[in-house]
Amino acid sequence: MSSIWEYANPKKFIATTDRLLPWVSALALGLMVLGLVWGFFFTPDDFRQGSTVKIIYIHVPSAMMAINAWAMMLVASMVWIVRRHHVSALAARAAAPIGAVMTVIALATGAIWGQPMWGTWWEWDPRLTSFLILFLFYLGYIALWSAIEDDDTAADLTSILCLVGSVFALLSRYAVNFWNQGLHQGASVLRASALAGDTEERVSNIFATPLFISMAGFLMLFIALVFLRTQTEIRARRMRALLARERMQ
Amino acid sequence: MPDLGKYAEAVLSSYAISLGLIVALVVLSVLRARKVKAQLAEVEARSKTGGKAQEQADG
Numbered sequence: 001m002s003s004i005w006e007y008a009n010p011k012k013f014i015a016t017t018d019r020l021l022p023w024v025s026a027l028a029l030g031l032m033v034l035g036l037v038w039g040f041f042f043t044p045d046d047f048r049q050g051s052t053v054k055i056i057y058i059h060v061p062s063a064m065m066a067i068n069a070w071a072m073m074l075v076a077s078m079v080w081i082v083r084r085h086h087v088s089a090l091a092a093r094a095a096a097p098i099g100a101v102m103t104v105i106a107l108a109t110g111a112i113w114g115q116p117m118w119g120t121w122w123e124w125d126p127r128l129t130s131f132l133i134l135f136l137f138y139l140g141y142i143a144l145w146s147a148i149e150d151d152d153t154a155a156d157l158t159s160i161l162c163l164v165g166s167v168f169a170l171l172s173r174y175a176v177n178f179w180n181q182g183l184h185q186g187a188s189v190l191r192a193s194a195l196a197g198d199t200e201e202r203v204s205n206i207f208a209t210p211l212f213i214s215m216a217g218f219l220m221l222f223i224a225l226v227f228l229r230t231q232t233e234i235r236a237r238r239m240r241a242l243l244a245r246e247r248m249q
Numbered sequence: 250m251p252d253l254g255k256y257a258e259a260v261l262s263s264y265a266i267s268l269g270l271i272v273a274l275v276v277l278s279v280l281r282a283r284k285v286k287a288q289l290a291e292v293e294a295r296s297k298t299g300g301k302a303q304e305q306a307d308g
Contacts (some may be wrong), residue, residue: 246295
């Protein structure tokens with residue numbers, strides 16, 4: 001039986017992801033188009049929020065992926081620290097710009113949604129503030145990778161930064177539960193009581209079905225981009241090694 | 250096109266900004282992937298020919 005650690009071999013990783021990439025990309029495109037078109041064109045307005053409810057099909061999936069991207073980077077960073085597999089460090093590096101873009105989308109759509117609903121673009125609310133700090137961590141993480149020439153040192157330091165930033169990734173998700181204050185509502189999509197069928201607590205099915213499809217689409221997009229960008233990072237690393245060897249000759 | 254009423258600007262700008270950023274991310278990722286792949290092929294070809302020339306010079 002093959003082990004997951006076989007994919008720590010760059011050649012094996014590239015060969016496997018090359019085969020998977022077209023399927024994952026097609027699935028991402030299909031699910032995103034289905035979820036967003038369904039949500040935008042074929043769902044009614046909310047009785048309180050009007051047509052702004054349609055922002056949910058972008059805002060929630062992007063916020064989910066902003067946090068999950070950091071979680072994936074954390075796992076990959078821990079694998080690097082413990083087992084020193086270069087592919088895992090490069091996968092974490094590859095995921096960071098995707099997570100940063102997802103965070104920007106979540107912040108921007110949240111502000112645009114907040115203005116008509118809350119009467120303000122921004123509030124120093126626990127969830128919004130922790131999301132902004134998470135975005136700054138993304139920028140710091142990307143900058144640190146670019147600033148250090150030696151790949152292994154960069155991987156070590158960014159792994160530590162990722163570990164520290166995980167506090168804010170966690171806060172972004174659970175801030176509403178920790179501090180019962182602020183404008184942002186609590187979890188209503190993946191809340192246990194809502195999933196158990198409490199209709200008072202959950203997003204109505206008419207909105208939830210396209211929302212879940214859109215979330216699945218964003219997840220597939222993230223996976224496809226991580227595959228592609230990790231392949232690029234592996235090739236860029238090999239190129240740097242070959243160029244260094246050339247310079248020494 | 251659904252009637253978005255007084256919130257049309259908010260909804261449409263949310264979709265435009267988000268889809269614009271996602272498309273930009275995908276396009277930039279694909280372009281960089283192609284560029285790095287081509288550059289690596291060139292460097293690998295050069296290092297192979299360089300290696301052979303070195304072997305001939307040594308031999």
